[in-house]
Amino acid sequence: MSSKNNPITYWVAVAIVTICALYLIVPLLTQFDFSLRMKRDVLSLDAYVSVFTTKPNAVDPPKFYTSLLFSAGMAVLTIAFSLLVIVPTTFWVNYRLPKFKPVMDLFSVMPFAIPGIVLAFGYLRTYTSPPLALTNTDAGTAFLLVGGYTVGVMPYVYRSVDTGLRAIDIRTLTEAARSLGAGWATVIWKVIMPNLRAAVISASLITFAVAVGEYTLANFLFPDERAFGSYIAAIGRNRIFEPAALTIISYLLVWACVLAVQRIGRGSTQTQTAVIR
Amino acid sequence: MDFLILNDLRKLYGSAVAVEQFDLRMSRGEFVSFLGPSGSGKTTTMRMVAGFENPDRGTIVLDGMDITNLQPNKRKVGMVFQSYALFPHLTVRDNIGFGLMLSKMPKAEIGKRVDEMLGLIQMTELGQRFPSQLSGGQQQRVALARAIAPRPQVLLLDEPLSALDAKIRVGLRAEIRAIQQALGITTIYVTHDQEEAMSLSDRVVVMSHGRVEQVGTPYAIYNTPATTFVAGFVGTLNVLQGTLTQTGGDTLRIGSTNVRLATKMEGRKADSLIKFQLRPEAITPHPVTDLPGNPALNYLNARVEGVTFLGAVVRMRVNVNDSPLSVDTFNNPRMPPPQKGDTVQLAFDPGACMSVAAV
Numbered sequence: 001m002s003s004k005n006n007p008i009t010y011w012v013a014v015a016i017v018t019i020c021a022l023y024l025i026v027p028l029l030t031q032f033d034f035s036l037r038m039k040r041d042v043l044s045l046d047a048y049v050s051v052f053t054t055k056p057n058a059v060d061p062p063k064f065y066t067s068l069l070f071s072a073g074m075a076v077l078t079i080a081f082s083l084l085v086i087v088p089t090t091f092w093v094n095y096r097l098p099k100f101k102p103v104m105d106l107f108s109v110m111p112f113a114i115p116g117i118v119l120a121f122g123y124l125r126t127y128t129s130p131p132l133a134l135t136n137t138d139a140g141t142a143f144l145l146v147g148g149y150t151v152g153v154m155p156y157v158y159r160s161v162d163t164g165l166r167a168i169d170i171r172t173l174t175e176a177a178r179s180l181g182a183g184w185a186t187v188i189w190k191v192i193m194p195n196l197r198a199a200v201i202s203a204s205l206i207t208f209a210v211a212v213g214e215y216t217l218a219n220f221l222f223p224d225e226r227a228f229g230s231y232i233a234a235i236g237r238n239r240i241f242e243p244a245a246l247t248i249i250s251y252l253l254v255w256a257c258v259l260a261v262q263r264i265g266r267g268s269t270q271t272q273t274a275v276i277r
Numbered sequence: 278m279d280f281l282i283l284n285d286l287r288k289l290y291g292s293a294v295a296v297e298q299f300d301l302r303m304s305r306g307e308f309v310s311f312l313g314p315s316g317s318g319k320t321t322t323m324r325m326v327a328g329f330e331n332p333d334r335g336t337i338v339l340d341g342m343d344i345t346n347l348q349p350n351k352r353k354v355g356m357v358f359q360s361y362a363l364f365p366h367l368t369v370r371d372n373i374g375f376g377l378m379l380s381k382m383p384k385a386e387i388g389k390r391v392d393e394m395l396g397l398i399q400m401t402e403l404g405q406r407f408p409s410q411l412s413g414g415q416q417q418r419v420a421l422a423r424a425i426a427p428r429p430q431v432l433l434l435d436e437p438l439s440a441l442d443a444k445i446r447v448g449l450r451a452e453i454r455a456i457q458q459a460l461g462i463t464t465i466y467v468t469h470d471q472e473e474a475m476s477l478s479d480r481v482v483v484m485s486h487g488r489v490e491q492v493g494t495p496y497a498i499y500n501t502p503a504t505t506f507v508a509g510f511v512g513t514l515n516v517l518q519g520t521l522t523q524t525g526g527d528t529l530r531i532g533s534t535n536v537r538l539a540t541k542m543e544g545r546k547a548d549s550l551i552k553f554q555l556r557p558e559a560i561t562p563h564p565v566t567d568l569p570g571n572p573a574l575n576y577l578n579a580r581v582e583g584v585t586f587l588g589a590v591v592r593m594r595v596n597v598n599d600s601p602l603s604v605d606t607f608n609n610p611r612m613p614p615p616q617k618g619d620t621v622q623l624a625f626d627p628g629a630c631m632s633v634a635a636v
Contacts, residue, residue: 169360175329176362176420178349180376180427194366 028251035244047241051249054242063231064246068253071218071228074142075211078149079204082157085150086203087196088188090161095170108158111151116216119148124220141221148217153210157203164199165192209254279338280305280463281326281431286335288321288487295321296487299335306461308454310474313484314510319467322484323433326465328352339430355424359436361416363408369395369419370404376427394422397456414445421453425460432457432464438473450477471511475499483507508554508631515560515602518552521545527627529553532598536575539628551632557605559629562593562615563622574624579604581619595621 038046051064093104123144127134134140170192177191193200218227225234232250236243279302286299296318303309311319324330326337328349336345344352355376363372373394377387395401398418408416417437424432434453438446454477457464468474474481475495483490483498483506490510491503502508519529519536527541529551542551565578579595579602591614593604604623606614615621 168365169362172358172360172362173364175327175349176356176358176364176423177375178329179327179352179354179356179433180423181350181379182375183350186379191364195364197366 028248031244032248035241035248038241047245048249050239051235051242051245063225067226067228067231068212070226071212071214072208074145074149074218074227075208077142077146078153078211079207081146082150082153082207083200083203086154086157087161087193087200090158090165091170091188091192094162094165095174104158109155111154114151116148116152116214117220119151120217120220123148123217135221145217145221145227148221149207149211149214152214152217153203153207156206156210160199160203160206161196164196168192168195205254205258208257212253213250278305279303280307280340282336282338283322283326284336284338286322286325286332286337288318288325288330289333294487296325296332299487299489301482301489301492303463303465305463308457308464308466308477308479310466310468310478310481311484312468312471312474312481312511313490314469316486317484318487319469319482319484320435321487323435323465323467326431327354327356327433353427353430354433355427355429355431356433356435357417357420357424357437359439361408361413361420361440363416363420363423365408368405368407369400369411372408372419373423373426375423380427390426394426397459398422398452412445413441414449417441417449418452421456425456425462430463432462434464434466436467436469438468438470446473453477475511481511483510485510502631513557513603514631515555515557515600516552517555517597517600517602518550521547521549521551523547531577534577536577536630537627538630538632540632542632554631555602555625555629557592557603559625560602560604560606561624562595562604562606563624564615565620565622571624574626575630577623577625579621579623581615581617581621583617584614586614593621595623597623 035047036043036045038044038050051062053062054064090104093100124135126132127140127144128136134144173191173195174187177187182191213229213232214227215229215233219225219230219233222230225231232243232246235246281301281303283299283301286296287294288296299318299322301309311322313319321330325332328344328347332345336343338344339352339354364375367375370391374387374391377390382390391404392401395404398421400415400418400422403411403415408419411419417440421434421437437453438449441449450473453466466474466477475498478495480492481495481498482492485506491498491507493501493503498507498511502511508514517531517536519531521542522528522530522535524547525541525543525545526547527538529536529538538551538553542549545551562579563576577597579597581593581595582601583594585592585594586608589608591606591608593606593614595602595604602623608614
C-alpha cells in the first residue's frame, strides 16, 4: 500500500501541514485583530487610517508613503543590481568554470557570517572619507545601501539562480544559441533568463521582502528614518496599534508583489512567443 | 575548389590527445561523416569547426577565410545537437526564427522563411507548439530547421539521431539526406553508427584515438579498408588462418583444404602462419551434397552452430577448423536455412580475402 493510500500517513501529513499553517497564520490573525482595536471596545480601521494619514508636518506627505516608496525603490534597484551581477556570474561559473563552483558556493554563504551592523560600520568607515566619500551625497549613500542589500541577499539569489540553471541544459542551449549567431548578452537575456523565470521570480521576491523591511543598514546609512524599516521601528517606539497595522500592510504588500511578479513573468513569456507569426 | 579545409588540427586536454594531425578538405555541398568509437575525437573535431573548442594547432578555412579564431556566433555554421537543444520557452516558429531574428531580418521575411522551413520538415500545423509538446523525432526536425533557416555555410550534426528509436531514426536519416541534397549544404555528421555514416555520406572519415584512420567513400571504406582498425570497425569481419603451402605462394592450407588468396605472399616462407579476413556476406553457404562447382572459388567445410533469421537476411554462426565465422546470406523461400549441427560448404572468391598483413 502506498503512503498516499495509507490513512495514518495521510492524517499525519494533514496534521503537520495544519500545525505549520497555524504557526504562520495565528500570529498574523492576532496581529490583525490587535490592529483593529485602537478604539476601546470597537473594531475599527483607525490604526490604518492613522498610518496612512499621519504627516510629520503640514506640508510633507505622510511618512508611510515616502518611506515605503524609498525602500521599494531601493529594493527594485537591489533586484536589478543583484540579478545583473549574480545571473551572469552564476551562469559563467556553471558554463565555463565548474571547478570554481565550490568556491562560489562558499563565497555565496559568507554574508550569513557577517552581521548587518558590521557591514554598516565597515561601509561608514570606508566610504565617508576621500577618495571614496560616497556618503556625502544621497545618491552615493543609496548606492551603498543597494550594494549592502545585494551582499545581504546574495545567498538567496545565488541559490535560487544556481538551482534554476542546474534544471536546464545550459551548455547545449548556449551552444545552440551561439551557433545561431547570438552574442553572450543575447544568450543570457533571450535564452537563459526566460528559462530561469521561476528562479528569478523567487529571487526577486526574497530580495524585495528583505530590502523593504531591512533595518540595520538603512538606519545607519539613512538615520533620518527615510527607509521603511527605520520608519516601522520609529512607529513601534512611539505608538501601540499602528505597528500592528503596518505589519499587516507589509504582508499584503509582499503578497501583492508575488502576484504582480508572477503576472509580469507570464506576460513576458506570452509576448516572446508571439514575436513570429 | 575546397570549400572547407581542416588543416593539421590538434587538440589536447591537459596531456591527453583528443585530436591529432587531422586533415580534411571538403567541397561545397559535400556530406562527410566522422565515424568512430567514443573518445575517437570526432565530436571534438566538429566542435572545433563550430568554434566551441580552440585547436592547439592547425587552421580551419571556410570558403577561403581563416575562421580558426572566429567566435562561434560569427562563423555562419549551423549545428544540430543530440539532445535537440530547442529553446523550451519558445514555440516551434520562434525556435526556427531565432537565428533569423538575430540576423536582423525583417519580420515579414522571417515569417516567410519560417513557413518555408516548416514546409520542408512537414510540420506546418505544429508551428505554435512548444518543444515539450513534440515527440523526439519532431523536436529533432525542428532543430534541423532551426539550424538551416539562417542559411549557414556549413551544417554540423552531432549524433542527431542517437536519442531516437530505430524506426524514427531510419526515417529521419533519409529526411536529413534529402534536405541536405535539396539545399546543397556542406554537412559534417558525427556518428558512431556505421550504418548511418555509410548510408548518408559522400565520404566517411573513420577516426580512432584522435587520429584519422581513413577518408573515403563508403564503398571504399567498406571494401578496401586502409587499416586493421577500419576493417574491424566498419562492418563485421571474420578472421581465418592457414599455413602457406609454398614460399611466396598464394595458397593456404586450412585443415585439409587449400584456399587461394588473390595476391601472392611475397617474402613469406612456406609453412608460415597467415591470417586473412572475410566479410560475412562474401561467403555463400552450400549444402555439402553440392559438389564444388566453380573452380575459381574457394570451398571450406563448416559446422553450423547457430542460425538467426532476420527476414531478408539469414545470419549463421559456423565453425571452420575451430575458427568461428559469421555468414550472411539472403533469405531464399525455396531453400530453408540449414539447422544447427548441419555441415555446409562455404564458397568465397579469392578476391574477397583481405590479408591482415595488407591491412
